[in-house]
Amino acid sequence: MNDTFLKACRGEKTDYTPIWMMRQAGRYLPEYQKVRANFTFLELCKTPELCVEVTLQPVDILGVDAAILFSDILIPMEAMGAPLYFHEGRGPIFPEPVRTREALDRLIVPDPELHTGFVMETIRLLRKELKVPLIGFSGAPFTLATYLIEGGSSKVFWETKKMMFTQPDLFHSLMEKITACTSLYLQAQARAGAQALQIFDSWAGVLAPCDFEEFALPYVQKIISDLKATGLPIIYFANNGATLLELSVQSGADVLGLDWRIDIGDAVKVVGNRAVQGNIDPFALMLPKDKLRQRIGNLLHGARNAHGHIFNLGHGIHQFTPPDQAKIAIDAVHELSANHKYR
Amino acid sequence: MNDTFLKACRGEKTDYTPIWMMRQAGRYLPEYQKVRANFTFLELCKTPELCVEVTLQPVDILGVDAAILFSDILIPMEAMGAPLYFHEGRGPIFPEPVRTREALDRLIVPDPELHTGFVMETIRLLRKELKVPLIGFSGAPFTLATYLIEGGSSKVFWETKKMMFTQPDLFHSLMEKITACTSLYLQAQARAGAQALQIFDSWAGVLAPCDFEEFALPYVQKIISDLKATGLPIIYFANNGATLLELSVQSGADVLGLDWRIDIGDAVKVVGNRAVQGNIDPFALMLPKDKLRQRIGNLLHGARNAHGHIFNLGHGIHQFTPPDQAKIAIDAVHELSANHKYR
Numbered sequence: 001m002n003d004t005f006l007k008a009c010r011g012e013k014t015d016y017t018p019i020w021m022m023r024q025a026g027r028y029l030p031e032y033q034k035v036r037a038n039f040t041f042l043e044l045c046k047t048p049e050l051c052v053e054v055t056l057q058p059v060d061i062l063g064v065d066a067a068i069l070f071s072d073i074l075i076p077m078e079a080m081g082a083p084l085y086f087h088e089g090r091g092p093i094f095p096e097p098v099r100t101r102e103a104l105d106r107l108i109v110p111d112p113e114l115h116t117g118f119v120m121e122t123i124r125l126l127r128k129e130l131k132v133p134l135i136g137f138s139g140a141p142f143t144l145a146t147y148l149i150e151g152g153s154s155k156v157f158w159e160t161k162k163m164m165f166t167q168p169d170l171f172h173s174l175m176e177k178i179t180a181c182t183s184l185y186l187q188a189q190a191r192a193g194a195q196a197l198q199i200f201d202s203w204a205g206v207l208a209p210c211d212f213e214e215f216a217l218p219y220v221q222k223i224i225s226d227l228k229a230t231g232l233p234i235i236y237f238a239n240n241g242a243t244l245l246e247l248s249v250q251s252g253a254d255v256l257g258l259d260w261r262i263d264i265g266d267a268v269k270v271v272g273n274r275a276v277q278g279n280i281d282p283f284a285l286m287l288p289k290d291k292l293r294q295r296i297g298n299l300l301h302g303a304r305n306a307h308g309h310i311f312n313l314g315h316g317i318h319q320f321t322p323p324d325q326a327k328i329a330i331d332a333v334h335e336l337s338a339n340h341k342y343r
Numbered sequence: 344m345n346d347t348f349l350k351a352c353r354g355e356k357t358d359y360t361p362i363w364m365m366r367q368a369g370r371y372l373p374e375y376q377k378v379r380a381n382f383t384f385l386e387l388c389k390t391p392e393l394c395v396e397v398t399l400q401p402v403d404i405l406g407v408d409a410a411i412l413f414s415d416i417l418i419p420m421e422a423m424g425a426p427l428y429f430h431e432g433r434g435p436i437f438p439e440p441v442r443t444r445e446a447l448d449r450l451i452v453p454d455p456e457l458h459t460g461f462v463m464e465t466i467r468l469l470r471k472e473l474k475v476p477l478i479g480f481s482g483a484p485f486t487l488a489t490y491l492i493e494g495g496s497s498k499v500f501w502e503t504k505k506m507m508f509t510q511p512d513l514f515h516s517l518m519e520k521i522t523a524c525t526s527l528y529l530q531a532q533a534r535a536g537a538q539a540l541q542i543f544d545s546w547a548g549v550l551a552p553c554d555f556e557e558f559a560l561p562y563v564q565k566i567i568s569d570l571k572a573t574g575l576p577i578i579y580f581a582n583n584g585a586t587l588l589e590l591s592v593q594s595g596a597d598v599l600g601l602d603w604r605i606d607i608g609d610a611v612k613v614v615g616n617r618a619v620q621g622n623i624d625p626f627a628l629m630l631p632k633d634k635l636r637q638r639i640g641n642l643l644h645g646a647r648n649a650h651g652h653i654f655n656l657g658h659g660i661h662q663f664t665p666p667d668q669a670k671i672a673i674d675a676v677h678e679l680s681a682n683h684k685y686r
Binding site for chain 2: 157158243262263298
């Protein structure tokens, strides 16, 4: 069992810097495309044997130090009773957006084993196969709320902010219900065997710090507080969240995920006694080998004073990235971080 | 002549905090919609009398302290020889993206009076009408390059970054040509009568600080250095640029524009001896009057140690904003900032 990733999460000394990549199971891998070709995205998400197969692919092919459950952050939202489908071009669609008290009242707080048992089954199956730690995950309440309110992806989040600013009570009620669902969902993942949990706040970065503090952070804090009893390391990733980092530390997470916009050395100074995860620009994987290795060396050096560093991309790997380039990066992280010059 | 805006740009003491709003001439105003209904967007941009009319509207209706030329950042790119049209839903489209040396070589460095004379004529006409200062503007080279390379708007800028990382020489050559064009374009605006110049770097925020420093900042510096002889205050606005602020100060701009993601007090500490412009979340204009005034008061107080503060939104005003809400904000800025409690 390779537990380098878990050690780094806890801020313990490791022989090298562990690495995994957000969306490491995904479209850039021909092996994934082959599985995906025969199923819709939701069919794939709901079939444990297929989820196991694609979760294992990057571990076997690339040699990453952690696996992350293959699923989607919106799965528990569908389980709350919001009809969901995935449009090939436009992404996730909730055809019945939640914008009224009545729509909110129709949502349930699902039983994770009953309504999303396929996720828990995937975790149990994966634990029998894996030689690296398994990360479970969820979306953060604010991010999940944006999808329900907007009815899918959004560029500017007009409906979400309009509700926040003109109907704050309704917004907070929605956040409470999503939080209850998410907390149970992650606790169930822990019971099923997840060894770390990441909370993805993909859209937190559209909030001013004062609004993040009022409308988003308290719900992340509640979930992480509920998860303390599991003893698992918790990673909180607020995408585009450089200006939210000081507040994000107050989430109680053990590890702060960083997108590529922030210098990792600056981030380490802010997070203090927590581990960091990140943060190379995923598109920088396109750099020629020597420049890619140089950038990775700089990043490792920048994180040298971190209380634990898990190498990752600053965002999901892009579908057009050649897997060979990902492999070069992973090998470089392992090789360079084992050298005292960089850490 | 109300020169409060120009004084604030220079860091001089003012009786109150001046305010204007990005996209203040635009779709949220019924008076703009009425003009726009009879013309395409490009026809509007190329007809000085119409540009004058819509530029004046927010000054007359809302009482802002500065006018900004009605135009589009892509106008000089079309003048370089890149065919451009605006799709009602998808925004600007360059049907012939610039991704090769040959495509780059076909672009010219236009003569601003010859190829974009309608812009200079608009400025000359506006100066006869206006009782507040007139801001001219351009896009920043990186932002303009993304449109040419992607062929329009983009979500992730794959083509742009792929060129940066795999063909840096080609990328830098394109940036040099756009820089030459932009520098001449802004100098011509100064000669025509613009009294301040804003450089919009709408997409700088997708760059890691190290890439911003290598691929974007030097070209902004070159333009601002070329403009020093005009004596006009220069505003540099790197959207989503909180982590680029320290580098942005090195641009040489007199005023740093801030989006809403950063606490203005934190920004003031970074920019030191420069003025700041910003930065309320445009969607916070939806707040009820008392909460909106409270937020504006907090923001004015946060900026109290700035070496000049121009109040603005952190991004363009949203098309669904009721003009009455914008008016409440403008009146609140004027009233509260005249009170020593807030500044």
